[in-house]
Amino acid sequence: MDITTLIDEVIAREGGYSRHPADRGGPTNWGITEAVARANGYAGDMARLPRARAVAIYRRLYWDQPGYALVAEISGALAAEMFDTAVNMGTGVATGFLQRALNALNRNQQDYPDIVVDRAVGARTLAALRAYRAVRGKGGDAVLLKAIEAMQGERYVALAESRPANEAFLYGWLANRIGQDAR
Template identity: 50%
Template sequence: MATINAIIEDVLANEGGYVNDPRDAGGETNFGITIATARANGFTGPMKAITRDFARGVYVKQYVEAPGFDKIAAISPSIGAELVDTGVNMGPKVAAQFLQRALNGLNNQGKDYADLLVDGSAGQKTRDALTAFLKKRGAEGERRLLLLLNALQGERYLSLCEGRAANEAFLFGWLARIAA
């Protein structure tokens, strides 16, 4: 079972170190933390000085605990890890919406569990639906749900490129997140 620490270590490995690519709309980052996020979390120094521990703390607070992905990980470590990684890259609300949309599409027209409001909140109803889905579909269902989440993520990456040509510079790298 993937622990929250292991999930964060994977995110840190994906995000890498300091980057200041002028093509990146997110601007200057270190360990994947944007300057805006760093400042919002009290960091006042130069971005190159962000430590791995600072980044880890931001990830746990903002991308694991705040959206409730730790509770999802308690139900399914692999789904939790996917949501954290997607949340870091696209925002936790988008990651939760992907899960809600996927679960709605997999609920056999509401016969297996009720449709979810796609509100980007991974609350109790979303966790209950995930639990019901996994109880019915088991390990193969979990695998297919992960594939669907990755498909949604890939479609979002392509849409970002279609909406901003400069993002095409990042598409190949972004796809590595879902190819792993």
């Protein structure tokens, strides 16, 4: 799956303009928060944020900068999950989930060495992912995705537990962000 399709899917899930009172991100449009839009040079009314501007932000911040195109060269399904998780939780969290899962799945470093959980896709993370796939094959992607989604789901529940206003979003997070087979 290519990044254009992934962005279109995220925008379809996120919808247009929203100003939910429980959303700490404030006004959003196309899933882009006001703070992110402002940090990326948009000074206008959030209700009028051009879709093309949102697409450019998604591509730059949540695909190009974190290096998920490099992950896609190894596993398209994994890169799609990383992108979607990054959009909702941040690139550092998404990449940290990948690194933690790779470390936990290396059978006490029998398959490949542990990597530092630095929350950045780099040469060592990519090498660990390649080594994981060499041992587990393409079928191992499903297990790696489940590990990442388990961490993501736990984080959503913890967010709702720590801030009751987030309960307004928990069902949607779990329904729309975990286990999306369409990717």
